[in-house]
Amino acid sequence: MRERDVPQEDSTSLAGHRKALYAVADDGRLRLTPSSGWAAEEVCNRLAVEDLRRRARAARERALAGAASPLEYHMYRARMDLALLAQATGLWRWRVRRHFRARVFARLPLSLRERYAEALGISVATLSRAD
Amino acid sequence: MAQAFVHTHASHCESGVMSSLLRHHGLQVSEAMAFGLASALAFAYLPCIRINGLPLIAYRMPPRAIVKGLHRQLGLGMRFETFRRPADGMARLDALLDAGELVGLQTSVFWLPYFPPDLRFHFNAHNLLVYGREGDDYLISDPVAEAPVRCARPDLQRARFAKGVLAPKGLLYYATRAPAEPDWARLGRSALARTAHIMLHAPLPMIGVRGIRLLARSVERLPLGDGAETTRLYIGNIVRMQEEIGTGGGGFRFMYASFLQELSAKTGFAALDALSARLVVIGDRWREFALAAARMIRGRVPLAPPALAERLRALAADEKRLFQDLHGAERAWA
Numbered sequence: 001m002r003e004r005d006v007p008q009e010d011s012t013s014l015a016g017h018r019k020a021l022y023a024v025a026d027d028g029r030l031r032l033t034p035s036s037g038w039a040a041e042e043v044c045n046r047l048a049v050e051d052l053r054r055r056a057r058a059a060r061e062r063a064l065a066g067a068a069s070p071l072e073y074h075m076y077r078a079r080m081d082l083a084l085l086a087q088a089t090g091l092w093r094w095r096v097r098r099h100f101r102a103r104v105f106a107r108l109p110l111s112l113r114e115r116y117a118e119a120l121g122i123s124v125a126t127l128s129r130a131d
Numbered sequence: 132m133a134q135a136f137v138h139t140h141a142s143h144c145e146s147g148v149m150s151s152l153l154r155h156h157g158l159q160v161s162e163a164m165a166f167g168l169a170s171a172l173a174f175a176y177l178p179c180i181r182i183n184g185l186p187l188i189a190y191r192m193p194p195r196a197i198v199k200g201l202h203r204q205l206g207l208g209m210r211f212e213t214f215r216r217p218a219d220g221m222a223r224l225d226a227l228l229d230a231g232e233l234v235g236l237q238t239s240v241f242w243l244p245y246f247p248p249d250l251r252f253h254f255n256a257h258n259l260l261v262y263g264r265e266g267d268d269y270l271i272s273d274p275v276a277e278a279p280v281r282c283a284r285p286d287l288q289r290a291r292f293a294k295g296v297l298a299p300k301g302l303l304y305y306a307t308r309a310p311a312e313p314d315w316a317r318l319g320r321s322a323l324a325r326t327a328h329i330m331l332h333a334p335l336p337m338i339g340v341r342g343i344r345l346l347a348r349s350v351e352r353l354p355l356g357d358g359a360e361t362t363r364l365y366i367g368n369i370v371r372m373q374e375e376i377g378t379g380g381g382g383f384r385f386m387y388a389s390f391l392q393e394l395s396a397k398t399g400f401a402a403l404d405a406l407s408a409r410l411v412v413i414g415d416r417w418r419e420f421a422l423a424a425a426r427m428i429r430g431r432v433p434l435a436p437p438a439l440a441e442r443l444r445a446l447a448a449d450e451k452r453l454f455q456d457l458h459g460a461e462r463a464w465a
């Protein structure tokens with residue numbers, strides 16, 4: 001990559017930050033050049049962010065309809081998956097999965113709710129709602 | 132603090148941290164030099180480690196390899212400490228900062244508030260340096276940020292004690308000895324030999340050139356029916372790992388090329404210049420791969436995993452030749 005080919009495409013996911021890339025200058029030496037983003041990279045990042053958003057939306061609708069607990073929604077909102085949430089809370093995966101059920105979650109003791117809230121970085125009150 | 136700390140913008144977190152740390156201790160080492168001397172260039176496709184259901188693809192050695200590699204090469208007397216209890220980890224950090232130490236930390240990107248929101252994923256091996264504290268605000272030199280940043284105590288604690296794959300467990304590290312001016316030729320040679328060995332002869336098929344081919348095979352087999360959403364996510368993941376996590380495939384190839392150039396200038400072993408130029412071309416090919424993948428994801432061209440697999444195989448062949456020649460050059464280096 002030549003210095004003048006370093007992409008400056010103002011990627012929205014970089015939010016004004018710039019990343020440093022190595023590129024060949026006119027004298028043939030490689031140097032660090034700041035880049036404001038590259039569209040190809042932006043597309044792939046957007047895809048991943050959107051996928052998590054879509055999952056969170058679907059989980060939220062299930063929770064609002066009473067078909068699932070709000071836990072799953074909050075998990076996706078924190079960009080986690082089942083494996084990560086289980087590790088972050090120190091619970092078995094099957095227990096976490098069970099807590100996705102609205103009726104099981106409703107009976108969850110405060111100590112477990114606190115554990116989830118802590119792992120997800122939200123308050124217990126927020127954890128219990130999906131709106 | 133004994134002398135004022137100078138922040139530098141770098142391409143990758145771990146090599147940037149080590150380059151800043153070494154410079155702070157009086158040894159002028161660029162980021163590319165730190166990366167190359169630690170033999171950090173590699174390739175690994177790890178289908179067994181999944182993040183959000185997608186496999187881990189790395190274009191460099193695993194986290195901490197640069198810190199530990201340089202520690203061994205340069206005799207830095209690095210200390211590494213992890214903590215069971217977050218409170219202990221924070222107290223130790225405070226004590227070290229009060230003693231004027233420059234401290235490296237392993238953190239999770241997701242919990243660092245100064246990161247752009249769209250880039251905050253649960254990636255647990257992000258390195259940064261803490262050079263001071265003002266009350267409950269830590270003064271941080273994050274190599275991938277253009278300027279120094281600040282982070283509040285609760286956020287930093289969370290970032291240091293995140294759970295999951297590669298959990299940092301509060302890891303902090305600092306140097307206890309100032310490095311002496313090393314024998315660049317000797318260090319450089321052994322670093323080249325190690326990298327060539329990893330890329331060509333790693334005992335596992337997921338590592339090095341064989342890893343690229345293994346990835347090609349799994350890309351080729353991606354399903355196309357039903358909108359192929361998982362296929363798009365899978366391909367997008369390869370590119371994200373390449374371009375975003377740290378600085379990615381193309382990025383690391385360019386950084387290593389810069390290392391070869393610098394090593395040649397430092398030691399006068401000019402054969403490395405030609406290899407550097409070839410590696411730049413390979414880095415460009417990686418970027419073309421990313422571009423082709425992005426076009427397919429956006430639907431500009433039809434989704435064709437076999438075409439991407441073909442590009443990966445060509446890259447594997449190019450890298451194989453390059454590292455064979457690198458190995459040959461290293462052997463011939465008198």
